[in-house]
Amino acid sequence: MLAQDSTATPKNPAKFKYKKSLKIADKRLDAGNLYGAYEMYETILEKKPESYAVAWKLANVYYQARDYKKAEQWFTYLVENKADEYPQAEYWQAMMMKMNGKYFDAMPKFQAISKKYGGEDATTVKRWAKIDAEGCELALKSMDNPEHINITHLGPGVNSPYSDISPVMWDDNTLLFATLPTDTVIIKADDGAHMIKLYQAKVTGNGYDEPVPFDKFNIAGAHVANGAFSPDKKRFYFTICKEVTVAVINCAIYLSEFKDGAWTEPIDLGPEINLSGYTNTHPSVGTYKVEGDILYFTSNRPSGRGGKDIWYSVISKNGKYSAPKNAGGKINTDRDEATPYYDPSTGTLYFSSTGHAGFGGYDIFSSTGGTSRWEEPVNVGYPVNSQTDDMYYRFLPNSRKGYFVSNRPGVIALKSETCCDDIFTFEPYNVLNIGVKGFVLDEANPSTPLNGAKVSLFLSGYKGLDQDILVSEFTLTDNKPYFFTLNADANYKLVGSMDGYLKGSTTVSTMGITQSDTLTADILLKRLIKDKSYSLRNIYYDYDKSDIREESKPNLDSLYQILMENPGITIELSSHTDSRGSETYNQTLSQKRAESCVNYLISKGIAKDRMVAKGYGESKPLENCTGLDGCSNESNSDDCPCHQKNRRTEFKILSDKPIEVNYEE
16 A cells, blocks of 8 residues: 655756655655555666665665566666675566566576575575576466466456455355555555555446445455355454554454344454464365364464464364464475465465465465375476466365456556456366265165255375365255265265264275266265174184284274274174083183284274273074074084074174363364
8 A cells, every 4th residue: 555645856957856755755655555665766876876775765665566567677677787785686576587587587597596695685585586497487388288277357346446355255156355445556645544455346238237335344444355255155254454563554353143034244364373573374174184274374484484474273073262372384484475265175375475486576375284294296287387486376165266466467557467356257168077975875765865964075095194184064864965076187075974873884985087077976884772782704723812903903903993983882792602612611712712802993093991802602693593404512623604603793883972172272
């Protein structure tokens, strides 16, 4: 935002005074009047071109004003005339070349700087230069092999000469965004009249109605922006930002809830989230395991990795927010990260960064993982990313089409061609569309769907992660199947749950699929009946031994899966023998076999206190084998089907208690 110019440019050039003019220019800069400042600095340099300290200020002011061409010109001027006194000028000259799309010219400069830079900040600048050189190379490769995505500028019907940011769909037909609606250079007013506010534009056919101020959440004297819904659309988060000084604006995250048919008065999320004295902004809410949601946001609070970082807080089902934690070194760098967006349909975090290898300033990246454990971020590529700043990447609901914000050439510009942000849409084409559908069924009566059952979709073993990542959830109604969109070349687990049933699961994979397709996967659930025995088939032991044979372990693994998916249950795991051998011996053998099964499950991570090993020997036969052909108690043969049936391993549920969820990681 530009401040009112309280000083005037000297009217008579003949009376030019260096010190007075410099004082005027500095005063304008201190007041935030970038345009007025660089005009005066240029006037000074016209009169005294050897004023290299002024040239350094001018180059940086043009960079702040996002006029990268003029910034490159003045950094180059310093490199050519006073490189020894301004060693960073060469780095910023290369950076402006990069942000003007001159990758072939910028790359060798960055490579040279990464090897020979000798300023006091050499360690940092060399590291940055190496990453920026990689970004130039990446940009050239990506432009030669662009992603199959169409980019569309929303045009002057929505975008204005000032920055238009933070697009989000308020409902199916309303685009909500933040803007400063004016087409003139703003003179800052003491009454706070010129503030970024929320605006709405109705979607009409292929266009939008003229934007009008949003009727909720805007307040006088503050900037309001960055709206985001919770996954259930019952909570709306946004930021209110106020000026601490002319040069510093701090933001706080607010929440409104939809109750009794209306949105509540917004509340501040409190001092842990909105740490006093620091900015806290760009909220985005995603799923967290199965127990709650997770708030991602941007902050420059202490204990970060440098600049602005992405942080997270887990939201319990009773609305409590855990102490914020840093999203970790895979996401955050010693430069700036911003505008996180969690895509629940793929379990992916999208964010913008100036610290990873990118094409210009802020680039958009994606990473899969959770909390502070993420895969190495991937640049989303050209044409979404450009040589300028690209931010606020997010999808439309149930679509691969979405919005992002950029100041690339072609925006509606107030001053330079890259001064201001506009909203764009992106839409992939020639993409593989893969989905999965199915029902949740009662194992004993699989012909009728279980209405009210919930299906949770998890990414399984993604890029070597040892944890499943919750992607999305679906509740079955009206005998209609669930449906999820899937990524190519990925493995998934589907978990079904319903009151009165044990959770059940199945897996699907899109590995190797080369054509669009919809997979089918039904999930069978067992009724949860306490003290009912469920047989575990094919649990084998060598004759007269209690050690579990290798071919038995997959069947015990199915019980392990049940225990993992139903963490509140405790079980009795029992072993039974046939009637051959003495009763005392069979009792001891069956107890040892039951304990072997329990020990195997403990070795896989099941808590010991959730299982009771019980050997019943020959005391609970399913059938009486006396007198049946080939079933003599004197024979050691395994040919008797009756003996085989009695020689079994079972489990039964002893209790099903809700577990206390620890929302801290």
